[in-house]
Amino acid sequence: MRVATYASHSALQILKGAKDEGLETVAFGNPRVKPLYTRYFPVADYFIGGTYPEEELLEFDAVVIPTGSFVAHLGIELVEKMRVPYYGNKEVLKWESDRNLERKWLERAKLHLPRVYEDPDDIEGPVIVKPFGAGGGKGYFLAKSPGDFWKKAERLGIRDKEDLGRVQIQEYVLGVPVYPHYFYSKLNRELELMSIDRRYESNADAIGRIPAKEQLDLEINTNYTVVGNIPLVLRESLLIDIIEAGERTVKAAEELMGGLWGPFCLEGVFTEELDFVVFEISARIVAGTNPFVHGSPYSWLRYDEPVSTGRRIAMELMQGLEEDRLDEILT
C-alpha cells in the first residue's frame, strides 16, 4: 500500500504524515509543481503527471486521500467512479455538494445554521452571497437589502430569478471565523479534535487596516479569496460545544448516508453571544490543518507526539492494514 494524493491543498502534510508512519508516497498533478513535492519538500517518493492517472495509481497499489482540490479538479462524477481505493465515504460527496442535502444533514445534526433566502426579495437583514463552485471564496459579496442584492449580483451576470441557482444567499451572521478540524476514526469509533484555524482572506483581512474615512473614499468591495491560514486555539469552555457538534454531525451522517469518517471541518463563526453558527461542512481534510505539520496544541494534548491530520490519516490506514480492516475505510 502506498499513500497518494493530488499535488496541492494539503498534500505536503498528507504525504509527510504517511512517511512518518513508514508508508511510501505518491503525488500526482500538474508537472510544474513536481519540484515542490520532491525537491523543496521531499515528501513524495514518486510523482506522476495528470489529474488522476488511474492506471499508474493502480500499479502503485495506491490509496487516494481526497482533498478539496482533488474533488474540484476531477469532478464528483469521476470521483464516484474511481477504481483506485479512496479513503472516506464517497456517498458523502453528493450530500456535501447539494445545498439542500447539506442543509438537511446539518439540521439533522442540530447545528445552528444561518437563515437561507430562496428569494432575494425576502432579504430583511445583512446577507452574504456565495456563488456555487467558487474556489477560495472568490466572488462572495455582502448585501443588505433586495435592491442592494440585485445591483451587486449583476456583476456576476445574475439579472433575474432564473439565474439564482448559481448562488446561495445566507443571512450574514456577525462573528469571528473559527474552523475546527475533526477526525473520526471509523476503526475506533472515536471522534477527535485535531486543530483549529482561521482563514486569511484577501481582501477581507486587508480592508480593516485602512481607516474608515479612506475606505469610503476608495469605494472598496469585499472579497474572501483564501490566501492562507492562521493557527488558533478556542476558549476552553467552548470546546465541549464544538466536540458535541462534531459528534452529532457524524451521527447524522450515519443515519443519512452510511457514515462520515476521516477528517472533516465545520466552517462557522462565533458570535458575541458565543453561539457557533455553521455555514458549511467540508467532509474531508481542509487546508486549515496546514499550520500543524508538527502537531497542534490539541493533538499534542492527546498524542504527546507530533500528529498532524495528515499523519492521523496514515495512522488509521496502518491500523486498517494491521487489523486487516482496510475494506471498512476504503471505498
Next chain:
Amino acid sequence: MRVATYASHSALQILKGAKDEGLETVAFGNPRVKPLYTRYFPVADYFIGGTYPEEELLEFDAVVIPTGSFVAHLGIELVEKMRVPYYGNKEVLKWESDRNLERKWLERAKLHLPRVYEDPDDIEGPVIVKPFGAGGGKGYFLAKSPGDFWKKAERLGIRDKEDLGRVQIQEYVLGVPVYPHYFYSKLNRELELMSIDRRYESNADAIGRIPAKEQLDLEINTNYTVVGNIPLVLRESLLIDIIEAGERTVKAAEELMGGLWGPFCLEGVFTEELDFVVFEISARIVAGTNPFVHGSPYSWLRYDEPVSTGRRIAMELMQGLEEDRLDEILT
C-alpha cells in the same frame, strides 16, 4: 501530591503539564465536560463533579492551581477560606479585584496606565467602558463624549451616577493588544517570560472584515467577548521593556501584598510610539497560554524542551517537593 484544577479555562494545559512532570491529576467541575478531560484529551486521572469538592480534594492530597474560571465560579471569599492547598498568594486576590487597589499596585510598578475617569462628565477623548465582573469582555463599549457615554450606558441599565460603581471608564488607548505571559519562580527568585498572545474577540475582530460603508449601514456596535487566542512574538527590541515591567510588578507586589508568584499576565496594548500601556493584571495563568501546549518560541529558547506555563507550574511544585519547600509556594 496530586495536581487539581477546575475543568475549564486552561485546565487541559495545566493537567497535561502536571502529567509531563510525573504527577497524578484531578479535574473537577461540571460533569458535562468530564469527557473533554478524560476521553477526548486524557489529561485528568480523576474527575470529580462540583465547583469545589473540598473533602474529595483533601482526600486526594490535591494542590489546586487557580484559574480565572475557578476564582469566578467559587468567588473570592470562598477561595480565601479554602482548606485545600492553593498554588499562589491569596493576598493578591483582593488587590486584583478592587479597581483602586489594582491601580495602586500597577502605579507602584511604574507601568504606563490609561487615564481613568471617575466622572463620565469629565470625558474628553475616546474611552472604553468595562462593566465589572463581565466575563470575556462582554458588554464593553466605546464612547467619545459624556453624552455618548450616557446614551450607551443605558443599555447596561446605568442611568445616573449612583450606578457608576458597576463600570470602569478608561481612556481608550489606540494600539494593538499584546498579552505577555510571565512566570515568577518564588523558589528560584527568577522571572521568566513564557509566551505572548493576542486575544481573538467577537465581534471586535470581525467588524474590520466589513467595509466601512456597509458598517455604517448596519449600525454595528463593538463587543469584546473572548473566543480564542492567537500566538504572537514581540519585536525583539521591546522584550527588555516587557521583562522589566514584569520585574517591577513582582517587586511592587512584594512591597504591598507579600509577593506574587507563579504565572501572571499584563494585559495591554502597544501604541504606534511603542509604549506598552497596561489595562489590567491577571495574577494567575491566562488562557492566552493555551496555544503553547508544546512550548512557545520563548520557552523553547530558555528550556530547549516543550514547556508550557502549565508544565512550568508543575516543575515548580516538583522542585518544592524535592527541596521540601512546598510551604513557601502553597497558601
Next chain:
Amino acid sequence: MRVATYASHSALQILKGAKDEGLETVAFGNPRVKPLYTRYFPVADYFIGGTYPEEELLEFDAVVIPTGSFVAHLGIELVEKMRVPYYGNKEVLKWESDRNLERKWLERAKLHLPRVYEDPDDIEGPVIVKPFGAGGGKGYFLAKSPGDFWKKAERLGIRDKEDLGRVQIQEYVLGVPVYPHYFYSKLNRELELMSIDRRYESNADAIGRIPAKEQLDLEINTNYTVVGNIPLVLRESLLIDIIEAGERTVKAAEELMGGLWGPFCLEGVFTEELDFVVFEISARIVAGTNPFVHGSPYSWLRYDEPVSTGRRIAMELMQGLEEDRLDEILT
C-alpha cells in the same frame, strides 16, 4: 569560530540556532539588554557592550550574522569596511538601500511591483508614502490624490518637490500582507522556503477593531509600526509561485551583484486575484522568522527536526567549516 550578532531583532534565534549546532556565541550591543541574552534566555556565551566592538570580535574569532538592526545602527559604510568576517554578500547592501537599484533588481527578477510615482502630482489612485530610513514603518501614510498627498506630507516637513527625496510614493495595492522567508545555500546551490509570517502593526492592526462610525468621529490616521509577528501558512497552490519568485531573485542577484546567499525575504501582499505584489526585499534574516524558534510548518516538512532560520545559518557555517569552504560565504 564563534557566531556573533547584534543584540536585537532576531538575535535570540540566531544565537540559539548556533548553540544547537554546537557553536559558541557572542552577543554585542546595548549593555542594558545583556540580561535578555544571558539570563532570561541564556543563548549568548559572551556579551560585549558596543554597537560593533571590532577588536573583541576579532579576538573571539567571531563571524557576524547581520540583521536589520545591526545594519541600521552601524550604517552601510561601516558595514562595508568591517574587518570581522560577515556572513553574506556585502555588495547587496547598496542594491537594497537605493530605491532605484532595488527596483532594477526586482524587475530583473520579474516580480510584480507596485507602480512608483516620482511626481506626487501624477497620483491617480491610492498610494502609500514611505519615508526612507523609517524604522518599523513609522510615518507611513496613505493618500488618494495629489492634494491629499501634499496635505499629509506636510506633517513630515515635506512642503515642495525638493523634499521628495525623503519619501517613496508607491501605488497602494490592496491585499493581505505575506512575508515568505527564504534561505539560499550558496554551498549547496539550493533555495529553501523556511517559514512565512505576517507583521503585527500599530496602529494598522488596531483600527479595524473600531467601528467605522467611531473611526470617523475620532479622525484616525494609520501607522505601520511593527510590534510583532504572527505565524502564517500560505495556500499550498501558491507555494510554487513564491518559490519561483525567490529563485528568480537569487538569479538576478547573481547577474547584478555577485549573488545573494543566506536568508532573505520578499515583502508583499496577495491580492484578491492571488497575485503576489512585492514592495521590498530584505536581503538578510527578518524578524518575521522569530515565531519559528522551534521550526516552522515548512522547515519541519524539509528537515523533520526543529530548524529555525537562525539554526539554518549555523548549519551552513558548520558545513563551510567542515568542507573548508567558509571563504565562499563570508565577506
